[in-house]
Amino acid sequence: MKIRKPTPDDYTKVFALLRQAFPRSTYEVQLIEKLHNNGKIVHEWVCIHQNTVIAFIAFSHAFDGAKVCGLHLAPLAVKPQVQNQGIGSELLRFALRQEVIKENTIFVLGNPKFYRKFGFEPCALPLCPFDKNNAHFLSIRNTTSRQYTVGYEREFKIGG
Template identity: 35%
Template sequence: MLDFAPETHNQRAKIYQVITDAFGRTQEASLVDKIRNCPNFIPALSLVALENGDVLGHILFSRIFIEASEQIPALALAPLAVTPQRQRQGIGSQLVQVGLSKCRESDYSVVVVVGEPRYYRRFGFQKASQFGLHSSLPIPDEAFMVLELKPSALMNINGNVCYPDYFNEV
């Protein structure tokens, strides 16, 4: 039975290892450490999947903004990781669903992600360019996706999603 909860300080080393193992490199795990040390970090939206107290997966949503006619608050989903031995068992999907639910409860309207389109479409993400959004990161259009957590949250908004500089290091 899996449990989903906000991360604790004691789990950080295990989270770092899960992310490193999942991606086969340390950049994404280091990104999480950098986000934790800035004002964009939201402890309640850094979630772990636990089985018998063991961290099997992690997802992080952090504050960013969309620069349009005004600054619009949004969340970046990055990264999502599941320990390799437990991938393709639905843990990542459950983390996304639980995380998006927590984002809605926290009254956020928009989530952006850079990821595999076939994977993220199942949660309702769509190409961000369809909404007139562009990324400050050099990423392929099809991999830059957005989800409206509230209906019409992106109506008539053309703008640039401004990722903090530490995202450029991934």
């Protein structure tokens, strides 16, 4: 298994993987497509095994008003046939060691039980606009003490 940045040729496979990992929703595929089409900065890595994309992770800008204040991790996805074999954990650990990621505040909206293992801590501030009471909102290197609602790229909005 190899972890690397995706090449343009990988995206058909990345989108197939996202459809499989999130079978009830086209949100994740559309999100990544829109971020690319609109030229947004996205930091991405894929796991390749036998010429197939088996896992994908992406980070995009988080905002405090107009200012970039960190990165949102979304989505992380592993091919259903190979889930629960440590691949998602390995890709996440790899991404968190990369220069552009390890110097930034990272936010994630996800299952606290899963993300706490990697150093994410539940955070009360900033407020996540997609989560009630920040119950599933975690962060790393977050020193926010002021109350504000963290911004996402507009492509995160349904229909955005």
